[in-house]
Amino acid sequence: MAAYTTRPATPDDGAFLADMVVEAANWNSGHRPRPAVLDDPVYRSYIAGWQRPGDAGVVAADDEDRPIGAAWYRLFQADRAAHGFVAIGVPELIIGVRAPWRAQGVGRSLMRELTEQARRAGFARMTLSVERGNFARSLYRSEGFVTVEARGGRETMVRRLR
Secondary structure: OOOEEEEEOOHHHHHHHHHHHHHHHOOOOOOOOHHHHHHOHHHHHOOOOOOOOOOEEEEEEEOOOOEEEEEEEEOOOHHHOOOOOOOOOOOEEEEEEOHHHOOOOHHHHHHHHHHHHHHHOOOOEEEEEEEOOOOHHHHHHHOOOEEEEEEOOEEEEEEEOO
């Protein structure tokens, strides 16, 4: 397995997080161009104004310190809900890993680090949204996320943190 390190996400990581939103949207080797993904108001909500109060994240970098993946969470309001919204005060996890680094433990490492961070911050649950057919669903299940809603080709999954 190739070497990588992780570090906390900073306000300067906004552009990279946008890249990871595009990676996540293109999980199935389809190619939705960056502008098309980021013009979608829901995808845009995952990064707009990064790093606002309540946002937290982790970035993975290769052995040459190039970012290769990120996981972060945001809080949303009911009137501005994203794909995985379940309730006010429940952070939504967003995760993206560059294609060559997938299935090498990077996503799992990022997810574990971020869920522990959310637990320490006092959150009781974390949510995420995944498209049906996405191979990452098995990762999410193995990390304790369970499906609470399925509609429109997407599943909303929740993990209890305490």
